[in-house]
Amino acid sequence: MRQSSEIKFNVGSDDERGTLGEEMTVADYFAKKYKRTLKYPDLPCINGMAGSRNQANSLPMEIVKLVEWQRCFRPLDSVQRKLVTTMSSAGPNARYQQIMGYVHDPRILPAPEVIYRAQQQEDVVEHVSIGKWAIRDHFYTVPDIQKWAVLYFADEKPNEVVINVLN
Known part of the structure; x- marks a missing residue:
């Protein structure tokens, strides 16, 4: 991609007659025609197409506005x-440096505490030690259920899965 201070074209040329006009750079053209000195003449130009003639246009980046989702x-x-x-891929060294930037000094986390409610x-x-703890005889005593029932209020007949669960 070439800079706007490097790209030259003929101004006022007529292709049908074969006459050549004055040769100038894109930066000079904008300064002369629009009285606008480019702030960044070293940036590359954007290639655009002009109308039905499919003539290439070189537009400085600083004057182009993009519409959202264009x-x-x-x-x-x-x-x-x-x-x-x-430009979008990173080399192995750059990736290595990025990964090494994620590494933090290790630390020992405190042992977890298990809190539950006992019979009283x-x-x-x-306090958990070595990944295990004793919780025998610390839960509520649950009574045995001798009988239970399920009430089914749907309009349709229960499918096989429901019937198998109930049996």
Whole structure:
């Protein structure tokens, strides 16, 4: 991609008559025609197409405004594809440095505490050591259920899965 201070074209040329006009750079053209000195003449120009003539236009980046969700329908050429690939990929050294930046000094976390309510209905705090703790005889005594029932209020007949669960 060439800079606006490097790209030259003929101003006032007539292709039908074969006459050549004055040759000037894109930066000089904007200074002369629009009385606007480019702030960044070293930035590359954007290639645009003008109307039905399909004539190439080189527009300085600083004067172009993109509409939200605007996209280019023309496929990228091989140079542009290579540039996008190299700019969007990181080398192994850069990735290694990024990964090493994630590493933090290790620390030992305190052992967890298990809190539950015992039969006397007071909180019991059990300190875990070596990944296990003793909780026998610390739960409510649950009565045995001798009989139970399920009430089914749906309009349709229960399917096989429901019947198997109930049996």
